[in-house]
Amino acid sequence: MTFPISRFPVPDLEHLPQDIREKILAVQEKAGFVPNVFLTLAHRPDEFRAFFAYHDALMLKTTGNLTKADREMIVTATSAKNNCLYCVVAHGAILRIYAKNPLIADQVAVNHLKADITPRQSAMLDFAIKVCLNSHQVTDADYAVLYQQGFDDEDIWDITAITAFFGLSNRMANVISMRPNEEFFLMGRAPK
Structure with missing residues (x-):
């Protein structure tokens, strides 16, 4: 049985604006599949562009004291609190890969x-x-705890921004019934 990936229309790749189509094809080439978030959010091209611009600014950032695994850990933990199946499964898979730990995302x-x-x-x-x-x-007491662990104000901004951004993402994914790709469930669970 095949289930829809969204309760809203999912556009055909060939009917998307060229920049969006190119971004989706690049992700497909790198991952080996197209994560459903790209297809579902393409329903609204302007919002797709804004979403992924902010996503990339937060999650692909190379400065600061947060690792890629830290960033994915924040997404996984907070998405679980927001009951977002898509983000827990997808970002949990990425967390397992970055952390090189098949257990961490579930924990x-x-x-x-x-x-x-x-x-x-x-x-x-x-x-x-x-x-x-x-x-x-x-x-201020919350800041003090983070300072004691070596985080600075810019790191705290990043933790906050990632949490807030994925709060938006979690709510959209939940309301549109965004379905996680089956590929995500197994990624990073067994050594290659």
């Missing part, structure tokens, strides 16, 4: 307090989850 998604992570990562996720669920309660 972080279920309960980061029981996960095999460092105190630094635990403090990062404590803060991200507070931003996700209770941002109005963030105080």
Whole structure:
């Protein structure tokens, strides 16, 4: 049985604007498949461009003290709090690959307090989850904990921005019933 990847229309690749089609084909070449987020968000080309511009600014950033695995860990943990199946599955797969750890994504998604992570990562996720669920309660004490773990103000901005951006992404994915690609479920689980 085949299930739709969105409750909204998914445009055909050949009918998309050239820049969007080229981005999707580049992702397909690199990943070996097209993540459904690209196809579903292509429903609105201007929003697709804005979404991926901000996504790339946050997630492909090479400055600061957050690793690629840290960034994906934030997405996985906060997406779990927002009950976003797509983002937990997709970003959990990327986390497993970046962390070179087949267990980490499931642990972080279920309960980061029981996960095999460092105190630094635990403090990062404590803060991200507070931003996700209770941002109005963030105080100087929360900053102090992060400073003690070696994060600076720019890192805290990144943790906050990633959490906030994926809050938007989680809500869109949930409301449009974005379905995770089957490929994501197995990625990074077994050594190659």
